[in-house]
Amino acid sequence: MAETRDDLSTADGIWSLRRLPEMDEAQFSQWQTLLEHRTGMALTESRKSFLETNLGIRMREIGCNSYQAYYEQIVSGPDAIVEWATLVDRLTVQETRFFRDEDAFRLVSDYVMTRPRETLRKRPLEAWSVGCSTGEEAYTLAMILNQCMEALALKPLFGVTGSDISKPAITKARSGLFSARKLTSIDKTMKNRYFRPAQRNTVEIVASIRDRVCFTHLNVLDLKHAPMHGVNIIFCQNLLIYFRRWRRREIVKRLAERLAPGGLLVLGQGELTDWHPPGLQRVPSEHVLAWIKRQPDEE
Template sequence: MAATRNDQATASGSWSLRQLPDMDEAQFNQWQTLLEHRTGITLVAERKSFLETNLGIRMREIGCGSYQAYYEKVVSSPDAIVEWSTLVDRLTVQETRFFRDPDACRLVSDYVLTRPREVLRRRPLEAWSVGCSSGEEPYTLAMLLNESMEQLRLPPLFGVTGSDISKPAIERAQRGLFNARKLLGMDDALKSRYFRPAEQNSVKIIAGIRERVCFTRLNVLDLKHAPMHGMNIIFCQNLLIYFRRWRRREIVKHLAERLAPGGLLVLGQGELTDWQPPELQRVPSEKVLAWIRRQSDEE
């Protein structure tokens, strides 16, 4: 019996190291269509190797021998929903970091510092990070808002929402725990103020900031049903590049509808061109792509 188990282990080990066959065009089109239908993300032909690599890693983890068998598992097996959630996390979570876009961060700070103080005293600021991945961006927004409120000598009346399609990413973000390398390049004063050492060379966001940030799973294809309304700041950077041009405009249209009068919408540079709805005013900047929602005379 022991010899049989060893033979099985050897066979299993050799299978896990075996190279998967190349994905043919029909298989790639099948996966391409599924991903765009469910997430809106367009996977161009140049990223076929990216898809093969990530599918292959997951297939080896669960012992699945062909792209077609794994496709059927994701689409129609009893655990399809769980497996799809795992796969989406592998295909969509991108590298991010704190204070990733310094120019956009300065714009947010300036936006808060120039708002009427009586408005900031009367109504909490609401910010939203769309496609928040593992949480660096929404926590960055929370730190920026906290710093601005302190500069204005006002109580920290604000909240930040982070949303992402990936459930595992949201769960990581909620923990507020990060590898210490994530803080490289950050201002030392901000590091010491907002982070505390944790286990195994990691750091944790302080409770005062973590408590002001909430996270939710949200597919941007479902924005018209999103409960967020009256947002003062909407941050959506490095997300639209994965969508077709017509869908980018559709996504941004729904985001603009969720801005409060006078609210700020910030996108990534170059992610949208020739878009100027009448209800928004472009922020005059060569370094940041952003708009302010116009206020009517009675607002």
């Protein structure tokens, strides 16, 4: 009988393509618990197939044919830490692009342009991209701040920090290299100014912007240990949707603690509803969900 594609095995060096059995409820529950405990990511029943698919791909790569065996490898295997980092990178959605939310970045620009010049002249602006993925958002913030400083005829005193739970994503962000197709939606003037051709149909961020941006590995569940303090702008979009409502509030409280008085916090539309973070004042906008941290005398 001829060997079918689904019967291929690893015996001859080819990863198994045999379909894995469906994950049972007990297995799904333990994976849900592990992911929420370690990352805060809440997987609903509707995301079960997403989990099965991504676990299955990784399991085939390493020659593992049991969800339980892979779970034990992740929890207590000899390479558990390295394997966990690889899996987290697969499970965190990294859909991002430059200038992804034009309204939100326009709000950031308006915020900077209306700050007292004397303040901007004396103290560097600090911005933080939370859940920055491969860096497009952080670099966009740097470009926006650079444009603002030039428009105000001020020295470019600013810095941007990008943080993410995925170590491979952070490594890519630090390289400053992107596929040329990532620039298709960028204004030609911005493209010519802030990007340079690189090898193999890639482009790189110009040094004047790259030097203003740094990246760090950070799990938002560990925000209480984050070294960022007195930040002027915190940009956290399309991250909170993965968490339960109570945890979203907890994360926003932690972020607010790291804002400087008068600082700006920008979230994604719909990520936080029916709740007003203490100490923050909502920015009147139909298209952007954002708050300003009240000054001490406004409390």
